[in-house]
Amino acid sequence: MIMEVDAVKILIVEDEKSIADVEKAYMLREGYEADIAADGLEALKMFNEGAYELVILDLMLPGMQGESVCREIRRSSSVPIIMVTAKSGEDDVIAGLDAGADDYIIKPFSPRVLMARIRANIRGSAPFDPENGEIITVGEHLVxxxxxxxxxxxxxxxxxxxxxxxxxxxxxxxxxxTWTRDELITYALGYEYDAFERSIDSYIKNIRKKLSDPDHENGYIKTVHGFGYRISE
Known part of the structure; x- marks a missing residue:
């Protein structure tokens, strides 16, 4: 069944042509636009020249590694990035999330699973309801x-x-x-997420880094040991 979507443009960064071609074929079937970059440098060039709304990024690339590509994209864009990796070790996945990836998927995987991850990561596809769209303030300066x-x-x-x-x-x-890790990760991705517990810790680490200031060195987020996180007072 072909989905009705507004021609979301996706960049596939994958050096294995057979895998990239299959991914692109599934994306086209679902109504997305898709381009392929075979290495990190080509990916950055294409990303800077195109209006991509999501990136599928292989971790292991010739030349410039996927983590470095992710960091470079994050210097100028908050576009959703799904990291693809053949490494199932926790440290490898966490390194990708720390670099700024939004999600990850481990090879081998079903193209249908990848499509589900794409739908969940495109802005507006996941449920969103913090107080029905109101303005929320945190502290004196954060809106x-x-x-x-x-x-x-x-x-x-x-x-x-x-x-x-x-x-x-x-x-x-x-x-x-106080929010548990499971509550936050399931809400953010909009589906039951089979993730390492430390995945949410990587997101929190990146949020803290971006929001920190002299009065809120922890980025407005307090760790509740043994449970999860909450907004700091």
């Missing part, structure tokens, strides 16, 4: 606009990725609540 999907600090835009925004805005909608 979350859940209609425009933006976070500003002292009027300055903070470039959170989709999943970082989903996690932080959900926490901010109930600042008196």
């Amino acid at each position: 979350i606009d859940s209609t425009r999907f933006t976070v500003t600090k002292n009027g300055e835009y903070i470039p959170l990725t989709k999943n970082e925004f989903m996690i932080f805005s959900k926490m901010a909608s109930r600042q008196d609540k």
